[in-house]
Amino acid sequence: MSRNYILSKEAVARKLQRMAYEIIENNLDEQEIILAGIRENGSVIARNIEKLLHAINSNIKIWNIEIALDKKAPHDIKLSGETDFTEKVIIVVDDVANSGRTMLYAIKPFLAYLPKKIQTLALVERTHKTYPVNTDYVGLSVATTLQEHIFVEVEGDTVTGAYME
Template sequence: MNAETVEKKLQRLALELVENNLGAESLILVGIEENGVVLAKNIRQRIQKNSRIPTELLTLRLNKKKPEAVTLSREMDFTGKVIVLIDDVTNSGQTLLYALKPFLDYHPARIQTLVLVERTHTLFPITPDYRGISLATTLQDHIYVEVDGDKVTGAYLA
């Protein structure tokens, strides 16, 4: 996907989020470092442009290879809140599964997941609610999502 295609995908994803969360008091967008944060910022801008739903942006940090410690940029009470976990690519589902950890002590109204690229090799029971594109790839393939500052410039299969 080139930058223009990514822009269209992000716009569509933001509109889907708004449409599926009409009536929500607010949305808490949680970007998973690194690229998930860039995506979350882009999605948030589009939501703010096309909707009156208030949004909050949090950053989630974890080691994707060994996700033992999961930290948020800010602690808050997530009870009754709509949370959207955002990452660039889903491979096995492990990152999104462990990203749920900080929210398990609360009773959120909903937890949704959004990825730019979904791969079909999940090992965990995680399927993104929102996806820019879904690809059937081999285990040897790798998806690169490129960012430049706060802009997503492309996503490529290698």
Template sequence: MEATLTRIADWPQVQQKIKRIAFEIAEDNYDEPEIIVAGICRNTEGYAMAVKIYDVLKEIVQTKVVLTHIELDKSRPADSPVEMSLSDSDINGKVIILVDDVSNSGRTLLYAMKPFLEHHPKKIQMAVLVERTHKMFPVQPDYVGLSLSTTIQEHITVVISRAGEEGIYLS
């Protein structure tokens, strides 16, 4: 049986939420010399969102903004290596903005923090487009585009990287 998708936000609404998140990040970090935007898993919607936030930040801040990615197995993060493309000196004392499309249980965001914790960043903040209220891990995003109360059986899908299909969907 095919799940019915209900669009709960279209592309202009998603763009506005991403822009608002970027402005909030800029406001909260106005005095920082550098901001590192780290998207979770290249070739996913989380990384696509990180790219969009990075693009907006580059337009609105004088601060140096760096884009990177974290690679991990989202279905089994505890059993997979977490890889990052930055070195210790790139992270030491810097502000990290960890970005994913949806925060469900908080597990992926928690494991994605691991490589940063080993390298002494100044602070780690999290940005998600959609925050669900089914936390199993003590993770609370700092920047949220949309908070949704859904049932455990419902699924949120974010589409940013496929032209013509962009939006937030509930199934």
């Protein structure tokens, strides 16, 4: 079965680069940015964004943590690194933003603190939001039917494409 690719490896690289510049532009006065990638693909995207941010601006401290949660039943949420998130800028990163539910639950552990900002990033955003989550940084926004699904492919630490079924 042939796949309906909506992003090639090269297009993904361009989208990630653009989003990294947007992050810097929107956070120029910040000392530190925490990228919180949602396991699995969100973590890969967060690591790629981290490398791009370091290349663009070495004055902002960038660090990465991983959020582990079951996307089908996202009640138990674990962070790979515990710290005081008070007054920090946190960017929650996922591969695809569908309904907004996963992003909403992924934000939950940070609310025990008083972060300065919580922003969201998704490589691909679908237009069917059922939860009140706005994606701040979007690689590609796609209008889909509820029956269509978007998949992001990764190999190691490289995002190789995205397709729709």
